[in-house]
Amino acid sequence: MPSADAVTPPSAPARAGTALLERRQPPVIELRAVRAAYGRIEVLHGIDLALPAGMVMALLGPNGAGKSTVLKVTSGQLAPTSGCFHVMGRHVNGIAPDALARAGVCTIPEGRAIFPNLTVAENLRIMTYGGSSKREVEERAFARFPRLSERRRQLAGTLSGGEQQMLAMARALSSEPAVLLLDEISMGLAPLVVDNLYSVVSAIAAEGVAILLTEQFARAALAVADRVGLVSQGRVVAEGRPDELPDDLAAAYLGGLQAKGG
Amino acid sequence: MNAFLSFTVIGVVTGAAYAIAASGLVVTYATSGVFNIAQGAIGMVFAYVFWQLVDVWHWNILLATLVVVLVLAPVAGALTEVLFIRRATGQAWYVSMVVTIALFVLLLFLADWAWGANLHAAPSFFGDRGWHLTSKVLVTWHETISILLAGATAVFLRVLLYRTRVGIAMRAVVDNRALAGLNGARPAWLGTFSWALGAGTGALAGILIAPILDNLSVLALTFLIFYAYGAAVLGRLRSLPLTFLGAMVLGLAYSYAVGYLPQNSFFDSIPISGLRESLPVVMLFVVLLVMKQGSIEGSRVRAFRESVDVAPFTRSLVTGVLVVVAMAIAVSFMSVGDVVDVGEGVALGIVVLSLVPLAGWGGQVSLCQMTFAGLGAFAMAHVDGGSFLGLLAAIGLAGVVGAIVALPALRLRGLYLALATFAFAFAMDNMFFPTNVAFTYGGTIHVNRPGIFGLHLASNDSFTVFLTVVFCLLAIGLLALRRGPFGRLLLAMKDSEAACVTLGANLTRTKLAVFALSAAIAGLGGALYGAMITQPGATDFASEQSLPILLLAVVFGMATTSGAFLGGISYSLVSTKVQSLAPGIPNLQWALTGLAGIGITMNPSGTVPYVVRMFKGRFAGQPQAVVDLPATAPAAMSGVAAAGTVAAVTPPSGTAAVPTSA
DSSP states (O other), X not given: OOOGGGGSOTTOOTTSOHHHHHXXXXXXXXXXXXXXXXXXXXXXXXXXXXXXXXXXXXEEOOTTSSHHHHHHHHTTSSOOSEEEEEETTEEOTTOOHHHHHHTTEEEEOSSOOSOTTSBXXXXXXXXXXXXXXXXXXXXXXXXXXXXXXXXXXXXXXGSOHHHHHHHHHHHHHHSOOSEEEEEOTTTTOOHHHHHHHHHHHHHHHHXXXXXXXXXXXXXHHHHHOSEEEEEETTEEEEEEOGGGSOXXXXXXXXXXXXXXXX | OHHHHHHHXXXXXXXXXXXXXXXXXXHHHHHHSOOOTTHHHHHHHHHHHHHIIIIISOOOHHHHHHIIIIIIHHHHHHHHHHHTGGGGTTSOHHHHHHHHHHHHHHHHHHHHHHHTTSOOOOOOTTTTOEEESSSXXXXXXXHHHHHHHHHHHHHHHHHHHHHSHHHHHHHHHHHOHHHHHHTTOOHHHHHHHHHHHHHHHHXXXXXXXXXXXXXXXXXXXXXXXHTHHHHHHXXXXXOHHHHHHHHHHHHHHHHHHHHHSOOOSTTOSSTHHHXXXXXXXXXXXXXXXXXXXXXXXXXXXXXXXXXXXXOOHHHHHHHHHHHHHHHHHHHHHSOHHHHHHHHHHHHHHHHHHTHIIIIIITOOOOSOHHHHHHHHHHHHHHTTTTSHHHHHHHHHHHHHHHHHHHHHHTTOOHHHHHHHHHHHHHHHHHHTTXXXXXXXXXXXXOOOOXXXXXXXXXXXXXXXXXXXXXXXXXXXXXHHHHXXXXXXXXXXXXXXXXXXXXXXOOHHHHHHHHHHHHHHHHHHHHHHHHHHHSOOBGGGGOGGGHHHHHHHHXXXXXXXXXXXXXXXXXXXXXXXXXHHHOTTSTTHHHHHHHHHHHGGGGOTTOHHHHXXXXXXXXXXXXXXXXXXXXXXXXXXXXXXXXXXXXXXXOOTTOOOOOOOOO
């Protein structure tokens, strides 16, 4: 069970007392004035973001705002061109994604995050790089998604879209991460499947895992989010509890949010 | 019956060695996504290393085997991956293939330099001793060990790839490299491991198969292992069991062909013996054609940004005239030998130029351009070589054969197409070029220089200038084609076949046309090359000669005509001028071409576009253009100020924010 003490920074200042340390516990993921670019095209123009331990934060914003790029930076797939990227209080600019994954940051990237030419069982086997044993991974995955158990000898590429996303989410369940990064997990899926996936997200959140997720369509995400960050033009333009979001901003960025909320 | 048993044993043993080599190929491909053309050369080099250790340095044969297969070859494979292959990750598919071709050429050069001069028999385990299958059929211990090792390799690889986490992870990396990293696997390390594994199996195959040859020979041994590619392709580069089955069928077919096809006098005009030699390659060709292809790949298209300028008509015309004038002045100052070198270079440049529309614009890689060139030279020699008619015959024959080769190969794409063309080249090497109909075995034929429009082109000077004129006309014509609808279609086809099909473009006709065009140009180049050197032979147009041609095209810029010109001339000059500086090292041009090809990962667009870009950047005061951007790069957003930007944020360009729509 991942817990808050799993996230305690090893590099916390020694002079601080325990109580102080508790209170000043650094966010599990923090971006300070992070800029990032694809080639010469800068996409993030100074992102400030802090994901406190145990929180679920949803990054919302229009298409092309830079949400996915934020997740690329926080998962180590894209190194910031300037600014600081901290994980559990450590400065980790330029860390490799696989090192970050082994350190307990689990990323489910956009699209179908599975290996289509590997069987379901083999996909689960790869997840053991996260640190759990093969048995633990299979038990957790099959308990939550019995459908996967029926299809364990099948090539993952032949699963339906929903089943593929279940398989991808199985990694979030089984690798006992300290931080979970989810990029548009609802993309292209039926609403019923999306609800199912988000119930898994809430279950993981209930275990105290800090979650940073992006969604273009806010409804499902807002149901589980403790905090919301609005991303636009490569910046976080507003941040707060979901009910704190100024109505006009919400309307501007999230389109139909109010219609659904009201 | 005894004869049949003997041939069966030999066939099974050959098949066993093929199986090991082919499984090395499959493992490398399945776990690093790179088809290692150099696998045959790796096996050949380590067979020589093995010979060196055992016969020259008198190592214990078992110790030598272990050291070569478990230490030297894996270390070399791992180093290759770290130094060269890794840089090709994430670039267009042909970049990694070009790197392995360059490696192939380099290894041929190295082996030829180190061991090529003398003939040696390969060492085998326990010499000729063995056990009797029947009273007349002896199975040597070497053969027995080969079969057992093939089985052991099969089991080992199967367990590794499907039962162990590292094996599954290696396959996962090919499926989705980024995701494998996000899972916590180390993609870079896994790639290195798979190359170590591939090189180890290649070396084992080389050691086991070498005694089949009476004497070790660089080319013969390389191509013997090359046969294994047929088996790997039969396994669709994925399935190990099918690969083993294919290897056994190939081995038996080869053995029975050697045993039962009639033994003609050496390379008679009826190419039966050639048929025997090329049987495995013919099988490779057939397998490629019969094999079901995957559906058109639309999803894995990568944006491969190549900022290659296309010169407008007037500029290409002026450049052409200037080049011809410069050449005419230059030849008058050069010695006879230099003129011949430059002339050969320009003729080769025409062959390189044939790859520009095919590969540079159309994205279809061919490994048999020198074969088309050979057909051109053949036609030129046999159809009244001294006239314009000979050139027309060369263009016609090569173009028609090119279309015939392309016709079945049309359904193939990318790597498979490249392999099919190489198989065709290899079959021509064995079945046609050395016959008395064509170039005769080991001999040459005379090709007259044509006199055209009453011009005398017999002298080296005038013929070299004539070649330059031909090159420039072709280049100007090709560039005109490039600017037109056909050129656009070629580029569109290279970018996305799926998109072309959905737009209603007829890709079959396009591919057929560009293949025929390319083959015709290569044929013309070959005819002129033959006329330039006047006495071409089969070896001038051998299949391995097509590899440096492709490397030259890629290195100098596959999409540029000027790159072809410079490529041809520099290749020719290196093989004479630079060669004369180091007379002890044979085929120095192979070494340099190979080295340049390996460096392609640093600059996939080629030298000419790079230099052009550098100059433009300097004179326009702009930063250098970025060569490749990942396909995922989102559209530039900086210029567009969207609605509702928070007031605290000043738009960088100072443009007013568009008011909120509400």
